[in-house]
Amino acid sequence: MEAYQIYSLTSAVLFAIGIGGVFASKHFIKKIIATIIMGGGVFLAFVSFAERDALNFADPVPHALVITGIVVAVASGAFALALARRIYQLTGEESFNNEK
Amino acid sequence: MSILIDGLLAILAIYLALQSLLAPRLSQSVFLFFAFGLALALAWVRLGAVDVAITEAAIAAGFLGVLFLDALRDFSSTISEKHNNTEAIQSSASRKKIKTFLLPRLAFGVGLGLFLLISLEAIWQIPQGGGLTAAAESMLPESGVEHPVTAVLLNFRAYDTWLEIGVILLGLLAIFVTGGIKIYTKPDVVAKDPLLRQVILFFTPVLFLFGAFLLYIGKSGPGGAFQAAVLWGAIGILLHLGGKPVFAMIPRWVGQLVLIMGLGFFLLMGFVFMSGGATLFEYPKAYAGTLILIVETLAAISIAAALTAIYANLNQMKEEPKENESAN
Numbered sequence: 001m002e003a004y005q006i007y008s009l010t011s012a013v014l015f016a017i018g019i020g021g022v023f024a025s026k027h028f029i030k031k032i033i034a035t036i037i038m039g040g041g042v043f044l045a046f047v048s049f050a051e052r053d054a055l056n057f058a059d060p061v062p063h064a065l066v067i068t069g070i071v072v073a074v075a076s077g078a079f080a081l082a083l084a085r086r087i088y089q090l091t092g093e094e095s096f097n098n099e100k
Numbered sequence: 101m102s103i104l105i106d107g108l109l110a111i112l113a114i115y116l117a118l119q120s121l122l123a124p125r126l127s128q129s130v131f132l133f134f135a136f137g138l139a140l141a142l143a144w145v146r147l148g149a150v151d152v153a154i155t156e157a158a159i160a161a162g163f164l165g166v167l168f169l170d171a172l173r174d175f176s177s178t179i180s181e182k183h184n185n186t187e188a189i190q191s192s193a194s195r196k197k198i199k200t201f202l203l204p205r206l207a208f209g210v211g212l213g214l215f216l217l218i219s220l221e222a223i224w225q226i227p228q229g230g231g232l233t234a235a236a237e238s239m240l241p242e243s244g245v246e247h248p249v250t251a252v253l254l255n256f257r258a259y260d261t262w263l264e265i266g267v268i269l270l271g272l273l274a275i276f277v278t279g280g281i282k283i284y285t286k287p288d289v290v291a292k293d294p295l296l297r298q299v300i301l302f303f304t305p306v307l308f309l310f311g312a313f314l315l316y317i318g319k320s321g322p323g324g325a326f327q328a329a330v331l332w333g334a335i336g337i338l339l340h341l342g343g344k345p346v347f348a349m350i351p352r353w354v355g356q357l358v359l360i361m362g363l364g365f366f367l368l369m370g371f372v373f374m375s376g377g378a379t380l381f382e383y384p385k386a387y388a389g390t391l392i393l394i395v396e397t398l399a400a401i402s403i404a405a406a407l408t409a410i411y412a413n414l415n416q417m418k419e420e421p422k423e424n425e426s427a428n
Contacts, residue, residue, distance in 0.1 A: 006106045012223045057237070058233070061236060070160050071326055077164055078414065079274045
């Protein structure tokens, strides 16, 4: 078993954990963390395929895409965090509460 | 042996991801998330993606972790039992209630398991396409830099990178809107802690130099604008925490100029060379290397300023509700 195969399998597991967390966890911060874990799974898949397609060096295009992706994920995570804090300040809720 | 390390690292990443979602306290979640980011960074080093590893450790684990830590002050440190200790609710609730809870949970679990199997299958089936390695390698001498990832980021796919700087700026604008327009008030508290002052005095030049080194080394090795930007952004965050908010001390237009500098220069340069017959973001071959370095420097300063502003803005959110409450 090659190293990239281990990480490709890990990436699928991480994505599933993330998507489970998005649905199952209640608190805003945990939901945001879950989306970032999902993103981590996707990036890991990209980079493991870059390693598989390596010639003299690993495929640089997925690496560049992943760097871009991480920064975009962080920007959207920061915005989500701002929204969550604003909701908490205005309503005092820390999770989506459907019962009301 | 290497399989053993990779396997352990994979298990560690999965374990930390699970734990950060299952931990009962929010602070545990955030710290496990830090650890998860660092484990992922190690995995990327193992996969030969050192650039990605630096970016992950610096931005995804470091900067985002700092934002989460800052948010922890807002939210109560323990999750309210009403919402999240569902198991406790279940055990105390009547038998009948457990049965109604069980079915959706079971369906959710089965669905998640099926989803995992499908994604494993999909990952396994991705064909060996060869990728773009050969294309990137053949064009590398014309890019003006020696490091393939930097060449892709700032030359071959410069459009993506330009939009990425724009996305950070867009995130900052969205946060401005969320938090209200009143920003960058001068704080009345100055850091009295002598230790904090010493830390700032010591780390500011070190971070600046290390950032500049990463920026310059990006030409020939792992490093580059984004990695440098996070280190420079850390200077801004340190100064903000030390009672010297950068954006409150400089005139407003200077701050705005610094924020849009990277995006603006990149686009302007693209248009200037476009008027000479090139396509957008195509560099003249003779001074591609120099131009890339200038673009990277300006982009790094802009991104660092944007990250500092994002932090400062989120950090100030906690002071606002008191005024709102008193007004109400």
